[in-house]
Amino acid sequence: MNTAPARAxxxxxxxxxxxxxxxxxxxAVPAAWWLLPHDHGAAAIAGWHPALNPPPGEPAxxxxxxxxxxxxxxxxxxxxxxxxxxxxxxxxxxxxxxAQALAWAPRDIDTRAALxxxxxxxxxxxxxxxxxxxxxxVQPALRAPLLEQMLLPELGNPALRTALLDHLQADPPWRxxxxxxxxxxxxxxxxxxxxxQQLAAxxxxxxxxxxxxxQQRRLAGDAAGAYQxxxxxLPPTLQPYLATVFDGGFExxxxxxxYHWRWPRQAGVATVRDDSHARDGQYALRVEFAxxxxxxxxxxxTFGPLPAGTYxxxxxxxxxxxxxxAFQWQLHCGRQILATLPLADSxxxxxxxxxxxxxxxxxxxxxxxxxxxxxxxxxxxxxxLWLDSVQITxxxx
Numbered sequence: 291m292n293t294a295p296a297r298a299x300x301x302x303x304x305x306x307x308x309x310x311x312x313x314x315x316x317x318a319v320p321a322a323w324w325l326l327p328h329d330h331g332a333a334a335i336a337g338w339h340p341a342l343n344p345p346p347g348e349p350a351x352x353x354x355x356x357x358x359x360x361x362x363x364x365x366x367x368x369x370x371x372x373x374x375x376x377x378x379x380x381x382x383x384x385x386x387x388x389a390q391a392l393a394w395a396p397r398d399i400d401t402r403a404a405l406x407x408x409x410x411x412x413x414x415x416x417x418x419x420x421x422x423x424x425x426x427x428v429q430p431a432l433r434a435p436l437l438e439q440m441l442l443p444e445l446g447n448p449a450l451r452t453a454l455l456d457h458l459q460a461d462p463p464w465r466x467x468x469x470x471x472x473x474x475x476x477x478x479x480x481x482x483x484x485x486x487q488q489l490a491a492x493x494x495x496x497x498x499x500x501x502x503x504x505q506q507r508r509l510a511g512d513a514a515g516a517y518q519x520x521x522x523x524l525p526p527t528l529q530p531y532l533a534t535v536f537d538g539g540f541e542x543x544x545x546x547x548x549y550h551w552r553w554p555r556q557a558g559v560a561t562v563r564d565d566s567h568a569r570d571g572q573y574a575l576r577v578e579f580a581x582x583x584x585x586x587x588x589x590x591x592t593f594g595p596l597p598a599g600t601y602x603x604x605x606x607x608x609x610x611x612x613x614x615x616a617f618q619w620q621l622h623c624g625r626q627i628l629a630t631l632p633l634a635d636s637x638x639x640x641x642x643x644x645x646x647x648x649x650x651x652x653x654x655x656x657x658x659x660x661x662x663x664x665x666x667x668x669x670x671x672x673x674x675l676w677l678d679s680v681q682i683t684x685x686x687x
């Protein structure tokens with residue numbers, strides 16, 4: 291019997307064995323059920339698993355337990371894994387045992403974790419990614435922590451990044467999770483940027499991935515880069531609507547990025563594009579109010595960086611609400627209000643304009659529509675408001 295001391299537990303297996311990781315990953319899974327071949331039955335589920343987990347530092351007991359299991363279940367992959375863990379490291383016997391463990395229990399997280407660790411230690415990231423991919427497919431709860439704690443910090447490794455790109459080409463189910471986690475990075479790393487560039491070079495990014503890349507740049511403080519990325523990937527059919535205010539005539543559908551028009555859902559308010567009553571072009575935006583008292587949270591749009599200079603904000607409105615307080619467009623830079631443009635307070639299309647001076651550049655100006663009502667009666671909104679021809683133009687050279 292081989293009584294050689296067990297190797298120090300490698301990084302990935304130690305991480306997977308942590309209480310937090312196991313609780314998150316296995317909370318909804320009956321203990322050891324998915325690790326067992328289904329023909330072993332309830333008795334094996336109740337009996338063999340504790341036997342394969344003797345107290346730490348007892349390799350002889352672990353080997354004895356594994357051999358006892360194999361006498362009654364010769365194809366038990368977990369038993370082969372225990373023997374492999376306690377065999378002489380990197381020996382032919384150990385490698386053969388690991389191969390048997392993987393063959394008979396390909397869903398065993400400990401086997402996959404150990405083999406991923408061995409591959410990483412041997413400088414074989416492609417092989418490690420095969421096991422990590424299997425782990426994330428077998429246990430979806432492990433996707434986010436594995437990606438965030440094991441892969442994202444290693445994106446500076448070109449070989450691992452290439453292996454990761456190869457796996458992403460197969461569109462694994464955890465690919466959206468990677469984009470989501472990359473979008474949350476507040477600091478853009480060279481490895482993450484290289485991954486984005488190489489992924490885009492291999493084929494078009496999915497819309498969610500493109501949005502994630504834009505969001506990551508914004509979080510990293512690169513507002514200009516995020517906006518430029520959005521412009522570069524804008525479909526040709528939308529290119530004619532590019533201006534300081536994108537699609538100021540509401541000719542296109544709202545989008546899912548800050549640089550498109552967006553209008554929040556709000557009780558008592560319905561916002562739709564209307565092709566029956568436009569000031570310019572084919573469409574206008576119609577806002578219908580049901581007669582409730584509310585703090586109106588209207589359409590808004592984020593712009594690319596605005597340089598210092600003199601500007602003109604103008605817009606058209608047909609106001610049939612009868613409310614004495616004005617609807618108004620406001621341009622914000624953070625908490626600072628750069629310009630306010632009150633709209634028409636009576637029916638019929640009317641154009642309004644307001645000049646303003648931007649003394650210092652603004653990285654991410656936001657234009658949004660609000661209502662000036664302060665008291666409860668002033669906030670009661672009923673009827674229709676049409677909007678069209680929203681523009682910001684620079685007046686100085």
